[in-house]
Amino acid sequence: MIRYLYADELEALPELKKSMFQDRADQFKTRLGWDVTVNEDGFERDEYDDFNPLYVIYQQADGSHGGSMRMLPSTGRTMVNEHFSDILGGGDVRSPEIWECTRFCLSRTAQPRTAAALMLAGGEIMENFNVRHFVGVFDARMVRIYRIIGASPEVFGSTGEGRAKISVGLWSFTAEARMRVSQKAGISPALSRLWFERTFGSEQLALAQIA
């Protein structure tokens, strides 16, 4: 299932936390050869993990990490503004309606539908939190996977070569794209909504009922 966890909440789930940061090391350091830091626990972490980001995590049946991405609002410090400004044409992008989405990661044991499930979760965030765009930093080869799941980003530009090629792009999410991704993920919009509300609560529940 999809879980939405701020970094401080992830502390209560040590196994999930461990497998996520280790899968990130496996993807970004081992497989892609990005210039990232892996600590003594085998965790790939950077300074943005210290800003209490919101992680969207696909948790597998055994409780471990299947895939994830990291969200931060562009009104605060972001990787995009601090490291990829040139790709955006210089300067920075800031708005409460724009969040950045980085460290999109899939574990080696991820099922094909995992990436689609994460995209679907991105759609929930957009709809419920009034976010209009995600500016993302991703492994350029992921573009093919995004296309297959029916949620292609619009690529601003790229840096690096070969497997170390990093792209910066934009996502929005139309209703049609959402249905497409829902089908690819094999997750109904209702189930996606349920997972979201499990974390963030429901607006359907009238306060009167609990008062």
Added chain:
Amino acid sequence: MDVDRNLAALERAAGLEDLQAVIVDLCEAYRINHMVYHWVNSQGDQYGCGTYSPAWVARYIEKEYLRVDPVILGCNQRFHPVDWKRLDWSSKAARLFRSEAIEYGVGNQGFSIPMRGPNGQYALFTASHSCSDDEWQVFKNQHRRPLILLAHFFNQKALEFEPERVPEASRTLSPREVDAMTFLAMGYNRAKAADTMEISEHTLRVYIESARFKLGAVNTTHAVARAMSRGLIVV
């Protein structure tokens, strides 16, 4: 609703009293019970402005409701906006707190927007009202977006009041944002502006939204007008 007048007043605000005047006006303009903006600066000092009655504020402080209030507990360290319905009101203390808040006129509905500034600054902007769930839904559908922007404009202002503040580069328009604002000021529609800049309309929208936020405007027309009046673009 046109809140540009309020935004201009907010822009000029030089101190807490000015913020108070703006929030009172805004609350009237939106015709809801209350609006409150509360922040903790990077030194840990607390400030606030808003329309809650002095009696409720005194009661809140006296009873140390910061420790009980599900809005505070649910928004701490977060950055997503939240309808009060989504929060956890299940404890007995929370339920008692809520009925008391209603008694003091806070309202049975609320929408809160937590924000984080640099160096540990954080803030919360809240709109609350007494009405049915359906009425509240209608209100939110109509005003959720401008309220989120307003919350952040209040916070930008609060950050200007930070001690030893370094002038922020974050409000400078980027080269692409200047281009976008310039073409719009020249009367280009989005399609033509995007075409001229050799970018997609989607990308153009991102530059426009970012420019709008930096200029403290809720819509594009106001953003263009502000960019021109400040001499940031030349047409």
